[in-house]
Amino acid sequence: MSPKSAGLAKKWGWKNVRVYVEGMPAWKKAGHYTVSTPDYVRTANIVLIDLRDPAAVAAGHIPRAVGIPAGRLANAKDAFPESLTAPIVFYSDNVEESIEAIKTARGWRYKKVSLLEFPGVLEWQKRGYDIKTGPAAKEIVYVRKLEPGQISIPTFEAALKTQAITVIDVRGPSEYAAGHFPGAINISLDELPARLDDIPHDKFVVVHCRTGVRGEMAYLLLKEKGFDVKYLKAGCKCNLDGTYLIWEL
Amino acid sequence: MNKKRLVSVISILALVVFSLSLFPASRLVAAEEGSVTRIKGKVKAVSNKAKTLSVAVKGKGVVLLKFNGATEFVNFKKTKEIKPPTAVVVKYKTVGPDKVATYIKKALVKLPSGVTEIKTDEVAALVAKGPVAGNYCLIDARPAKIASAAHIPTAISIPVNLLKEKGKKLLPCDKDKLVIFYCGGPT
Numbered sequence: 001m002s003p004k005s006a007g008l009a010k011k012w013g014w015k016n017v018r019v020y021v022e023g024m025p026a027w028k029k030a031g032h033y034t035v036s037t038p039d040y041v042r043t044a045n046i047v048l049i050d051l052r053d054p055a056a057v058a059a060g061h062i063p064r065a066v067g068i069p070a071g072r073l074a075n076a077k078d079a080f081p082e083s084l085t086a087p088i089v090f091y092s093d094n095v096e097e098s099i100e101a102i103k104t105a106r107g108w109r110y111k112k113v114s115l116l117e118f119p120g121v122l123e124w125q126k127r128g129y130d131i132k133t134g135p136a137a138k139e140i141v142y143v144r145k146l147e148p149g150q151i152s153i154p155t156f157e158a159a160l161k162t163q164a165i166t167v168i169d170v171r172g173p174s175e176y177a178a179g180h181f182p183g184a185i186n187i188s189l190d191e192l193p194a195r196l197d198d199i200p201h202d203k204f205v206v207v208h209c210r211t212g213v214r215g216e217m218a219y220l221l222l223k224e225k226g227f228d229v230k231y232l233k234a235g236c237k238c239n240l241d242g243t244y245l246i247w248e249l
Numbered sequence: 250m251n252k253k254r255l256v257s258v259i260s261i262l263a264l265v266v267f268s269l270s271l272f273p274a275s276r277l278v279a280a281e282e283g284s285v286t287r288i289k290g291k292v293k294a295v296s297n298k299a300k301t302l303s304v305a306v307k308g309k310g311v312v313l314l315k316f317n318g319a320t321e322f323v324n325f326k327k328t329k330e331i332k333p334p335t336a337v338v339v340k341y342k343t344v345g346p347d348k349v350a351t352y353i354k355k356a357l358v359k360l361p362s363g364v365t366e367i368k369t370d371e372v373a374a375l376v377a378k379g380p381v382a383g384n385y386c387l388i389d390a391r392p393a394k395i396a397s398a399a400h401i402p403t404a405i406s407i408p409v410n411l412l413k414e415k416g417k418k419l420l421p422c423d424k425d426k427l428v429i430f431y432c433g434g435p436t
Contacts, residue, residue, distance in 0.1 A: 001433070010361055010362075012420070016428065017363070018364065018427065019360055022369060022435065023432050034402070036399055036400075193345075220313065
């Protein structure tokens with residue numbers, strides 16, 4: 001994308017054009033912070049944290065922000081969502097403490113942590129956005145939005161218990177042998193194209209693996225072949241005694 | 250139409266039908282089985298355990314491909330170097346129900362002539378100064394929705410497609426100023 005834009009700028013006569021080829025992944029890897037636009041903060045499915053002290057928060061905060069004063073953040077890990085892909089946005093009047101908050105949340109292995117593009121609620125108001133007075137919400141409520149083809153963990157667990165679905169375990173045979181979901185059929189992803197006839201058509205099909213990477217590939221293939229199918233995008237650990245653990249990634 | 254011409258048209262048609270009959274459908278299928286197909290797209294997912302990768306191809310959807318010890322890797326050694334959404338060129342053979350990659354090439358970034366690369370530390374030093382003191386203009390070329398979620402501080406969002414469509418009036422600074430473009434990495 002960026003080399004193309006740079007080529008256009010050069011063609012149009014801009015003299016000093018450069019490309020940051022390594023781009024966003026390298027920027028984050030080097031530990032630098034990123035920022036989010038106010039529109040994103042207003043509308044996206046995120047966790048929004050106001051880092052200021054409760055008095056400042058009560059005087060006016062961004063609607064749906066959760067108040068966690070910067071000084072208490074380090075001890076508030078348990079309040080944050082299970083899903084490490086949950087986008088978290090911090091804001092405060094103080095840039096240093098915001099940057100510190102980013103480091104803390106990244107240290108907890110959250111992958112999408114950023115700051116509001118500008119510090120402070122004053123600027124937010126100046127741009128014509130609403131604020132809310134009184135105490136902010138105390139609890140973080142985050143529900144991951146399912147991507148096309150994904151089944152939620154609770155739905156999957158309920159369907160597993162009632163045997164309402166056909167579960168296809170697309171992991172390798174040795175992974176399957178070390179423990180699998182009750183009733184799951186093992187067809188590893190690499191065998192799947194040749195073994196479509198082994199999948200019963202009478203029930204809804206759910207494919208899974210250990211993390212959802214192979215599961216998603218299997219889902220795409222089966223969907224193309226006309227199956228009613230979803231996949232589980234979650235961490236799974238199945239034991240030999242039939243017990244299992246599923247968690248948000 | 251005169252009679253002679255009609256006869257010659259019919260005889261040509263007959264010849265075409267006859268020669269087609271020499272290539273039965275089964276031969277065409279066999280040719281497809283052994284032949285190599287070349288696709289260009291972006292990696293969607295890679296699984297080393299299942300030796301499978303999926304590639305999103307424009308207008309074609311997602312193609313599921315197997316790879317093995319005989320697959321030739323070009324511009325990379327390990328599959329972790331082609332994390333999504335790396336752009337790749339893949340040649341594959343259709344073997345039964347499978348598409349087996351014989352060749353996977355990681356596309357390398359080619360900068361237009363007169364355009365130079367800038368590294369993270371230099372960008373970070375400029376961003377710390379800010380666009381005025383640093384005398385630069387930083388542009389996020391990714392789609393607006395992605396840029397709005399997380400971008401480099403001080404960057405302005407101008408998606409590459411919008412720039413192509415609307416032209417140079419979108420570029421916010423004058424022609425002598427340093428303009429830096431970035432996106433989601435070398436893909």
